[in-house]
Amino acid sequence: MSKMRAFLHFEMKKIIRSRSVFIFGVLFSVLLAAITVVQLYTLPSTSGFTKYSASFLNVTLFLLPLFTLSIGALSVASDVESRWYALLSTYPLSSKVYLWGKWLSLVLPFALLVTVGYGIVLILHAFYANQAFDVIMMVFAFLTIVIFSAISILIGSLANNRIKSLTLALGVWSFFLLISDYLVMAIGTFVAGVVLHQLVLILTFVNPVQWIRIGYIIYSGNSSVLGPAYFDFTEFMSSPLGIGTYMVCSLLWVMLPLWFSGKMLSRSGDK
Template sequence: MIDMMQVARREIKMGFRNPWAYSFLILFCTFSLSLLIINSQNIVEGYSGITGSMLSLILYLLPLMTLFLGSFSLTSEKEEGSWQLLSTYPMGTMSFIVGKYVGLSIVLLTIVAFGYGLMGFLSGFLGTSFDSTTYFLFLVFSCGLVMLFLTVALFIGSLSKNRWQALTISVSIWFFAIIGWPTILISVLGLLPYLWIKPLLVALTFINPAELVRLFVVIKLGGGSILGPEYFQWVEWIQKPSGSLLFAAVCLFWIVGSIIIVYWIWERGRSRG
């Protein structure tokens, strides 16, 4: 536990001395503020054009930021040799992985918190009326995205040998999950029997954190009816308070599962030398 805290502390320190973190912070703030200015005449409430475009912006930016910062942090451990050094200490691999995860999520969530703080603060001056439920939902949405994509980042960092490899894999995974997702699914599922499409779509949505979190927020914003009668029961479920619990459970499952697999990868690497 103390080991883990140490790793996390070191991670936060390194994170905030990393110029990358600040460049993403500036990027995130600039974009969200530009959106606010464009929509300064409208109210930000429920599922509308404004919240829809904000969702898209966040979906583009936050996963990319998380994947880069997360995977680079892990590969740098290998590249700079600090992992080799840490391996000689009597410290468990699990403490190392969890410490990394906790430290990185604090760094990323602080960036998100700063962005939202600035956005909410300035919206008061710009005359945009921000509905509080919508604001909190967006905050939860962003945090969820960061936490889930961080597990993916840990994967990438564990599997790649250096920063360049991590960068390439990060960008391709980002493209696959965010932009190429419908294209790939529509083309592949088109080859399958008609009746398989819907269950497969639902199952695959649980695999893609971006879609999972996006749909959760769209439904919570009150836009569930746009998904049509096919998903009526899902929508009803998620709209209830127990739906949030279900969502939290799925996220937790995601995080714990990935950390265990990442742990296994590092443990294997450690024993080999």
């Protein structure tokens, strides 16, 4: 435990000094505040999944994966490229401590800045009592941090230099956020609707962005926006078994990337 605490403290200092996380915090807070001001003071008070909710969700799923993937991948790849990880391997520091320390050093600062951003939104809501604060959105923002921080470490372990890690991180971000949707639309032009529906459901499990988006829509009580094609799926995911399935799959999105990261680092002859 003392080794983990010391390593985590060291990694946190490195990330704070880079100031990249603070850039994210400023962008995130400004965007959320701007969206909130527009909703509270220019649009009527509404409930359910509105343009306001969609804007919050899009900002969360756009900025959080972008910054966590790039910063996390660069951090791990930099250690490998500079041989810092090889030096750490000569000390009584296991690869598990290294991986979990890297993961926590990403999760904690991003979680703090997301809390600050939503805290600003909550203050703005305090001046407009008729509008409810979306707590579930904040929960799924934390889930986004947890999942993509783990994926970023895997990307960094696959790359042997910082340039490659940044390229991979941006490529993965582009695929999850942009390319996959266009691929589905392209495939939908020449396959049957039933096949396309099954494909979309499969992609929901293998694309963490869609996994988080669908999870928010269902568990915020707005599953009707998905349409009748998702009725059976939403009914299952809303059941106790479905909630358990969602939690287990979300956990796998964290554990599997970290496990593969350990394997990749071990192949290079490190612990």
